[in-house]
Amino acid sequence: MSGFDPVKIGIVSVSDRASSGVYEDKGLPALQDWLARALQNPLSFEARLIPDEQAVISATLVELVDAGCSLVLTTGGTGPALRDVTPEATLAVAHKEMPGFGEQMRQISLRFVPTAILSRQCAVIRDRSLIINLPGQPKSIQETLEGLKSDQGDVLVAGIFAAVPYCIDLIGGPYMETHPAVCKAFRPKSALRPPP
Numbered sequence: 001m002s003g004f005d006p007v008k009i010g011i012v013s014v015s016d017r018a019s020s021g022v023y024e025d026k027g028l029p030a031l032q033d034w035l036a037r038a039l040q041n042p043l044s045f046e047a048r049l050i051p052d053e054q055a056v057i058s059a060t061l062v063e064l065v066d067a068g069c070s071l072v073l074t075t076g077g078t079g080p081a082l083r084d085v086t087p088e089a090t091l092a093v094a095h096k097e098m099p100g101f102g103e104q105m106r107q108i109s110l111r112f113v114p115t116a117i118l119s120r121q122c123a124v125i126r127d128r129s130l131i132i133n134l135p136g137q138p139k140s141i142q143e144t145l146e147g148l149k150s151d152q153g154d155v156l157v158a159g160i161f162a163a164v165p166y167c168i169d170l171i172g173g174p175y176m177e178t179h180p181a182v183c184k185a186f187r188p189k190s191a192l193r194p195p196p
């Protein structure tokens with residue numbers, strides 16, 4: 001037993017082509033690998049690979065929240081193309097919007113690609129779960145969650161994941177502990193728990 005709270009995480013890849021077998025899905029493995037690298041808690045994953053259909057996306061998010069996922073990460077379908085509807089599907093099941101996540105991800109992504117502003121990615125709270133949209137390009141998963149480091153490992157731009165554990169605390173979820181070398185989570189002193 002590690003002494004860390006167990007955490008259930010929903011990972012959702014939204015892609016017409018990956019879900020129909022035109023190309024291999026790289027979104028779910030990238031999400032799972034990054035989370036396993038970043039978190040010290042025992043993790044269980046609920047993974048879904050679905051097409052860019054608004055009703056299917058919303059139903060999947062509700063199902064994962066109801067299944068007890070404290071965090072749900074989506075990848076894909078955030079752009080301006082006609083079939084890109086992940087933000088609309090996410091907002092449709094929101095109890096609260098968390099605009100800071102989308103704002104910060106677009107700022108981070110601008111350090112990598114000038115087309116960062118084309119992503120309409122958003123984040124919301126539903127019940128005791130935080131749902132965050134990431135862009136579809138598999139490399140954007142690490143870029144937005146972890147941010148940008150110098151060759152020496154110094155943080156140049158903080159990734160959004162630094163704020164995720166405290167957000168989950170505030171909605172009554174498990175206490176998430178990151179590996180600081182991957183992502184240094186920030187909590188106010190009053191919210192820190194001694195290591196188990």
Ligand SMILES: Nc1ncnc2c1ncn2[C@@H]1O[C@H](COP(=O)(O)OP(=O)(O)OP(=O)(O)O)[C@@H](O)[C@H]1O
Pocket residue numbers: 013014015016017018023024025026027028052076077078079081084135136137138
């Ligand atoms: N799940 C995925 N697995 C592997 N590569 C992906 C995935 N999603 C996106 N990509 C890559 O990132 C690029 C941009 O992603 P985007 O979400 O805009 O795809 P798209 O044009 O909407 O198509 P689709 O929904 O069919 O993946 C794609 O062209 C593809 O090369």
Ligand SMILES: Nc1nc2c(c(=O)[nH]1)N[C@H]1C(S)=C(S)[C@@H](COP(=O)(O)O)O[C@H]1N2
Pocket residue numbers: 075076077078079080084108109112113115116117118119120134135136137139140141143144
């Ligand atoms: N970090 C990062 N953000 C990124 C990208 C990327 O490669 N890396 N691609 C951009 C592009 S080209 C688009 S169109 C939008 C939306 O992508 P999506 O429709 O795949 O979600 O995300 C943007 N954000």
